[in-house]
Amino acid sequence: MKRTKRESKKERRRLRLRIGLVAGVVVFSLVAVVVRAYFLQIVKHEYYLARQQQQRSSSLLINCERGQILAADGGRLAVNVKGSSLCAEPRRIEDGKRIAKGLAPILKVKASTLERRLSGKRGFVWLKRSLTPPQVEALKPWCEREQGLAFLKENQRVYPNRALAGQVLGFTNIDCQGQEGLERHYEEYLKGRQLYLELEHDARRQVVESSQYPELDYYKGKTVYLTIDRHLQALAEQELETAVTESRGKGGIALIMNSGDGSILAMAQYPRFNPNSKRKNNPALWRNRAVADLLEPGSTFKVFTLVAALESGLFKIDDLIDCEEGNYKVGRRTIHDTHEYGLLRLDEVLKYSSNIGCSKIVDRVGAERFNTVLKNFGFGSRSGIDFPHEPSSRLRPWRKWRPIDLSNLAFGQGISMTSVQLVAAYAALANGGYRITPHLVSKVVNGAGWTVYEYPAKKSSRRACSAGVAQQIDQALALVVEDDGTAPKARIPGFRVAGKTGTAQKFDFTRKSYSHSDYWASFIGYVDPPAGESRKVVYVMVDEPRSSIYGGIVAAPAFQRINRRLASYLNYASKAEFANLEMPLTEGNVDQKVEEHGDEIAENLTQTARIMPDFRGQTIREALALVGGYRRSVKISGQGRIISQKPLPGTMLEPGLDFVFRLSSEI
Amino acid sequence: MAAKKGHQSQWSWLNSCLLVVMVGMIFYCSWLNNKIVARGYQLNDLRKEEKNLIEEKDKLQAELATLKRPQNLARLARLLGLKEPRPGHKMVLP
Numbered sequence: 001m002k003r004t005k006r007e008s009k010k011e012r013r014r015l016r017l018r019i020g021l022v023a024g025v026v027v028f029s030l031v032a033v034v035v036r037a038y039f040l041q042i043v044k045h046e047y048y049l050a051r052q053q054q055q056r057s058s059s060l061l062i063n064c065e066r067g068q069i070l071a072a073d074g075g076r077l078a079v080n081v082k083g084s085s086l087c088a089e090p091r092r093i094e095d096g097k098r099i100a101k102g103l104a105p106i107l108k109v110k111a112s113t114l115e116r117r118l119s120g121k122r123g124f125v126w127l128k129r130s131l132t133p134p135q136v137e138a139l140k141p142w143c144e145r146e147q148g149l150a151f152l153k154e155n156q157r158v159y160p161n162r163a164l165a166g167q168v169l170g171f172t173n174i175d176c177q178g179q180e181g182l183e184r185h186y187e188e189y190l191k192g193r194q195l196y197l198e199l200e201h202d203a204r205r206q207v208v209e210s211s212q213y214p215e216l217d218y219y220k221g222k223t224v225y226l227t228i229d230r231h232l233q234a235l236a237e238q239e240l241e242t243a244v245t246e247s248r249g250k251g252g253i254a255l256i257m258n259s260g261d262g263s264i265l266a267m268a269q270y271p272r273f274n275p276n277s278k279r280k281n282n283p284a285l286w287r288n289r290a291v292a293d294l295l296e297p298g299s300t301f302k303v304f305t306l307v308a309a310l311e312s313g314l315f316k317i318d319d320l321i322d323c324e325e326g327n328y329k330v331g332r333r334t335i336h337d338t339h340e341y342g343l344l345r346l347d348e349v350l351k352y353s354s355n356i357g358c359s360k361i362v363d364r365v366g367a368e369r370f371n372t373v374l375k376n377f378g379f380g381s382r383s384g385i386d387f388p389h390e391p392s393s394r395l396r397p398w399r400k401w402r403p404i405d406l407s408n409l410a411f412g413q414g415i416s417m418t419s420v421q422l423v424a425a426y427a428a429l430a431n432g433g434y435r436i437t438p439h440l441v442s443k444v445v446n447g448a449g450w451t452v453y454e455y456p457a458k459k460s461s462r463r464a465c466s467a468g469v470a471q472q473i474d475q476a477l478a479l480v481v482e483d484d485g486t487a488p489k490a491r492i493p494g495f496r497v498a499g500k501t502g503t504a505q506k507f508d509f510t511r512k513s514y515s516h517s518d519y520w521a522s523f524i525g526y527v528d529p530p531a532g533e534s535r536k537v538v539y540v541m542v543d544e545p546r547s548s549i550y551g552g553i554v555a556a557p558a559f560q561r562i563n564r565r566l567a568s569y570l571n572y573a574s575k576a577e578f579a580n581l582e583m584p585l586t587e588g589n590v591d592q593k594v595e596e597h598g599d600e601i602a603e604n605l606t607q608t609a610r611i612m613p614d615f616r617g618q619t620i621r622e623a624l625a626l627v628g629g630y631r632r633s634v635k636i637s638g639q640g641r642i643i644s645q646k647p648l649p650g651t652m653l654e655p656g657l658d659f660v661f662r663l664s665s666e667i
Numbered sequence: 668m669a670a671k672k673g674h675q676s677q678w679s680w681l682n683s684c685l686l687v688v689m690v691g692m693i694f695y696c697s698w699l700n701n702k703i704v705a706r707g708y709q710l711n712d713l714r715k716e717e718k719n720l721i722e723e724k725d726k727l728q729a730e731l732a733t734l735k736r737p738q739n740l741a742r743l744a745r746l747l748g749l750k751e752p753r754p755g756h757k758m759v760l761p
Contacts (some may be wrong), residue, residue: 075732075735075736076728076729076732079725079728079729079732080725081722081725081726081729082722082725082726153722158729160729160730160731160732160733160736161732161733161736161737162733162736164736164737164738202704206708206711207711208704208707208708208711230736230737231737233737234736234737234738234741235737238738564753565751568751568752568753568756568757569757571757621756
């Protein structure tokens with residue numbers, strides 16, 4: 001069958017039509033795609049770009065963690081740990097009443113309170129923050145089972161040393177913002193920065209790693225290094241507690257300050273306060289009384305009367321003062337001494353703590369000159385310590401002083417100051433007359449390890465008094481701890497101690513007069529350290545002691561115990577000499593010898609020539625105790641007791657020697 | 668005529684090569700992109716693990732600091748029959 005020409009022409013036309021139709025459809029589709037693409041990419045470009053970005057990326061708010069607080073010995077005083085908090089999305093909660101009833105015993109929150117929080121259509125509520133690990137374990141099944149309940153991880157501030165230096169450190173609120181103490185004062189350094197992190201998601205909302213992930217260490221809070229040493233703080237707190245409980249007192253303060261630079265090594269307070277459980281404590285305990293509380297110094301202030309006397313040039317240290325046998329009239333009032341004293345030397349006025357002697361001294365010095373001396377020591381102003389809420393010490397304008405005011409001021413009544421201000425003034429006397437600024441922070445370091453703040457190490461050039469006067473006062477203060485002084489209990493065998501007792505009457509604001517039952521009993525002083533080290537001023541104050549009211553009985557023993565342990569901790573004794581004792585030293589009797597012959601050792605230190613003793617038969621520890629200050633190098637061979645030594649016994653000792661000791665267990 | 672044919676076959680060979688390279692490049696880029704995403708997930712998981720480990724380390728350090736607090740050490744030392752060093756007991760060896 002052969003197709004006709006006409007049929008094939010018809011066939012070709014149909015084919016062309018089909019092709020045309022297909023081409024038309026394709027072209028139309030392409031045009032539609034192009035038009036749609038134009039609409040999406042050009043006309044609605046901004047809208048769809050924004051939607052794409054919204055779906056693909058999200059921003060996460062990161063609260064970078066707060067900086068740590070470290071002690072001078074490197075111990076961690078305030079750190080952060082991640083804790084869990086329970087939150088809910090009420091609009092997704094189906095049976096709030098049942099859930100509230102179930103969660104109440106775990107969270108220890110009333111069921112009605114939880115029910116109220118879980119009701120409504122809100123998007124987010126906290127149910128309980130800072131959960132304990134057992135609570136988290138108990139809540140896990142609830143979060144897995146119930147819709148709308150979840151854990152959220154938050155930074156929590158933890159104080160690992162518990163109550164140690166609690167009032168000094170202060171605390172933060174639940175959002176890790178400093179509220180009290182150093183946490184508040186150094187908030188700007190400690191707080192971590194907030195930053196928004198842009199994250200990319202996939203279709204399943206999984207985070208795809210972004211190359212622009214920041215180095216979070218730069219955004220963390222800075223690390224604050226304190227001058228406080230944990231071990232000194234612990235011993236000060238322990239001895240203070242003993243002093244307060246033994247004297248049945250209401251509370252107390254103990255401070256240790258380096259007189260060279262004003263760094264505070266310990267700032268103890270009793271009763272203590274644990275910042276980890278601040279809500280369980282009485283808010284009155286939050287206050288750092290050493291910095292915030294003004295108190296009358298009492299007899300500890302007499303030392304500044306003596307300084308005024310010597311600085312004025314009107315008195316010499318051996319001048320005699322008539323102490324009127326214990327009664328002296330100033331205007332219509334009579335001033336008394338605890339004992340009836342006649343003529344006393346100026347330093348004996350301090351030694352026996354004579355109120356009358358002091359009154360007579362300031363009467364001659366005059367108000368203006370006395371005021372100038374007090375101002376030079378910083379009284380009447382703040383000490384400048386890096387701690388919040390420090391008040392100025394209260395010193396009325398000298399032109400308003402009546403004669404009785406001047407007399408009272410001479411023995412520490414009518415002026416009030418904080419414990420830190422008093423210790424800072426004593427530190428000026430201890431360091432040879434230079435004023436210092438007390439401080440608690442030595443440096444601040446950022447996340448990258450750079451020091452962003454450092455307390456200037458250079459010595460202050462501001463003078464409170466001349467070096468000569470400071471030296472004479474030092475000698476007068478050393479008399480106080482003699483047998484007939486007011487504080488023989490402060491004496492430490494083997495060490496030279498200088499200090500002053502204080503027994504100050506508290507002012508009764510209801511009766512508007514000084515109380516006859518409530519006192520502050522205090523002792524302040526220092527022990528002479530080995531050459532080259534600055535003195536550490538130690539202050540102990542017991543508030544309202546009941547066993548006795550006298551600083552020499554209540555506070556001086558605590559001062560003695562603190563200094564004894566401080567000397568051991570700072571290794572004072574290893575630099576002392578034991579060479580001139582007649583009895584050979586053995587390991588068992590070192591303490592006994594120090595107890596019995598301590599004064600002799602101290603005296604020998606200054607009076608005798610330093611000659612290499614015969615160490616044969618003794619321990620290496622005893623030998624090193626002597627040669628410590630002279631050695632350049634020490635070579636030790638063998639074990640046991642010393643059998644030979646170099647230099648030989650009798651050789652003159654000079655600094656920078658090489659020592660050789662041979663030891664053997666058989667001698 | 669033969670030279671023209673040879674020239675054409677050369678071009679087609681070159682085109683084929685280019686096509687193969689392009690297809691190869693497309694596959695390589697897809698594979699690379701896939702790998703980047705996979706590594707991103709991996710990195711993200713590792714970062715989470717690092718975060719958890721840092722949190723654990725912080726907790727352990729806090730616990731260690733609590734255990735090493737001076738009062739605790741003194742209590743344990745007393746239990747073991749140790750005494751606090753007195754002046755002269757402490758010795759720094761050269």
